Amino acid sequence: MNRSxxxxxxxxxxxxxxxxxxxxxxxxxxxxxxxxxxxxxPHIFDADGKRYIDYVLSWGPMIxxxxxxxxxxxxxxxxxxxxxxxxxxxxxxELAELVIEMVPSIEMVRMVNSGTEATLSAIRLxxxxxxxxxxxxxxxxxxxxxxxxxxxxGSGVATLGIPGTPGVLPEVAQNTLTAPFNDVAALERVFxxxxxxxxxxxxxxxxxxxxxxxxxxGYLERLRELCTKHGAVLIFDEVMTGFRVAxxxxxxxxxxxxxxxxxxxxIGGGLPVGAYGGRRDLMEHxxxxxxxxxxxxxxxxxxAMSAGLAALRILHGTDGLYEDLDARTRRLFDGLRSAxxxxxxxxxGHHIGAMFGIFFAEHxxxxxxxxxxxxxxxxxxxxxxxxxxxxxLAPSAFEAGFMSTMHSDEVLESTITAARSAxxxxxxxxxxxx
Ligand code: KE4
Numbered sequence: 094m095n096r097s098x099x100x101x102x103x104x105x106x107x108x109x110x111x112x113x114x115x116x117x118x119x120x121x122x123x124x125x126x127x128x129x130x131x132x133x134x135p136h137i138f139d140a141d142g143k144r145y146i147d148y149v150l151s152w153g154p155m156i157x158x159x160x161x162x163x164x165x166x167x168x169x170x171x172x173x174x175x176x177x178x179x180x181x182x183x184x185x186x187e188l189a190e191l192v193i194e195m196v197p198s199i200e201m202v203r204m205v206n207s208g209t210e211a212t213l214s215a216i217r218l219x220x221x222x223x224x225x226x227x228x229x230x231x232x233x234x235x236x237x238x239x240x241x242x243x244x245x246x247g248s249g250v251a252t253l254g255i256p257g258t259p260g261v262l263p264e265v266a267q268n269t270l271t272a273p274f275n276d277v278a279a280l281e282r283v284f285x286x287x288x289x290x291x292x293x294x295x296x297x298x299x300x301x302x303x304x305x306x307x308x309x310x311g312y313l314e315r316l317r318e319l320c321t322k323h324g325a326v327l328i329f330d331e332v333m334t335g336f337r338v339a340x341x342x343x344x345x346x347x348x349x350x351x352x353x354x355x356x357x358x359x360i361g362g363g364l365p366v367g368a369y370g371g372r373r374d375l376m377e378h379x380x381x382x383x384x385x386x387x388x389x390x391x392x393x394x395x396x397a398m399s400a401g402l403a404a405l406r407i408l409h410g411t412d413g414l415y416e417d418l419d420a421r422t423r424r425l426f427d428g429l430r431s432a433x434x435x436x437x438x439x440x441x442g443h444h445i446g447a448m449f450g451i452f453f454a455e456h457x458x459x460x461x462x463x464x465x466x467x468x469x470x471x472x473x474x475x476x477x478x479x480x481x482x483x484x485x486l487a488p489s490a491f492e493a494g495f496m497s498t499m500h501s502d503e504v505l506e507s508t509i510t511a512a513r514s515a516x517x518x519x520x521x522x523x524x525x526x527x
Pocket of ligand 1: 114115116117152207208209210212235236237238297301302330331332333357358367492
């Protein structure tokens with residue numbers, strides 16, 4: 094039994110499923126999760142000292158690579174002055190100013206401690222500001238574990254949602270409507286039937302929780318038009334795309350202005366930070382400026398603000414950084430797909446900025462239904478073949494992969510070489526399985 098196996102055995106006695114977040118438990122790919130001891134640049138090192146090239150990057154935050162010197166220095170220095178005060182600090186002003194500068198649709202911002210807090214707060218704000226009950230979300234998009242968001246689609250597009258997990262009350266779920274991603278006709282129908290009751294529509298402008306799936310041309314623009322026409326708040330959940338697909342996020346890349354934006358992951362430089370912000374007339378509804386309550390003991394924590402500032406200052410201030418990330422991600426994506434086809438595997442996928450996703454499928458993937466028709470079992474085998482070869486991909490066919498500025502040409506080449514070998518082993522497996 095290696096260290097990860099023995100640690101996992103013990104962890105399962107202490108924590109549900111042995112983890113503090115379900116996707117880490119490898120249930121999507123099978124096997125024992127890798128217990129990480131340390132990380133540096135593009136690499137993680139497991140409890141047995143084995144090194145992996147990391148394309149999960151803590152599910153997105155580590156866009157500058159692990160243990161970036163500027164971030165480590167900022168957190169170390171901040172810690173020496175105390176770790177939390179529960180009082181306002183200048184650092185919160187500084188990070189707020191930088192976020193507002195980088196994301197112009199954000200006129201005012203509130204810091205919280207996770208993406209989940211950001212989205213559930215933004216939804217409460219939209220409902221409080223509009224006085225309307227209904228929320229529209231999209232199949233395959235994930236926005237954290239707020240009750241309104243853990244909802245499965247009702248029988249028809251314009252029908253009321255049903256609880257997506259025990260513990261979510263039907264009366265909560267029924268206020269959430271779900272439409273297929275990239276389906277304009279379904280969008281029109283929801284607004285036709287429920288437009289007057291819709292407080293908000295929340296969407297991942299590039300979906301990263303059904304694999305990586307781009308919006309079709311014109312789709313987000315139509316959603317913007319319909320929200321404006323019906324007076325619904327458009328929330329871009331940029332927890333994953335923010336500071337990743339461009340310095341200003343997907344909204345900058347696509348030229349669409351949401352009413353509210355939620356942020357997370359990169360904004361904290363690896364420490365727990367989420368944020369929501371947008372139109373001033375909406376944000377001024379938030380307590381104590383307005384009546385919509387939201388609070389948090391560690392919101393704006395000085396260590397987290399220091400890490401976020403260090404990260405965003407580099408991202409904002411480095412010319413060509415996003416073009417370089419785009420090019421690295423494209424090189425990896427193309428390399429993986431050509432490695433697959435050289436061994437006879439049909440793949441498809443999307444990539445933009447520092448995020449990507451590959452599906453084992455002959456068909457294109459533009460929705461959650463399309464993604465579910467891809468071969469997740471084959472992805473699971475590919476995942477383990479790559480893990481054995483020292484490459485750590487997201488342990489689920491329904492997640493996105495991430496690129497960092499520290500994934501050098503040599504690291505990318507090593508990854509593609511590993512993939513060629515992995516696909517060769519997969520072909521052999523398929524041949525032997527008949
Ligand atoms: P957190 O509460 O996990 O910080 O953020 C929730 C969230 C909100 N919005 C989007 C678009 C997200 O992708 C997430 C969280 N992403 C998952 C990975 N797909 C986090 C990994 C996990 O759950 O452990």
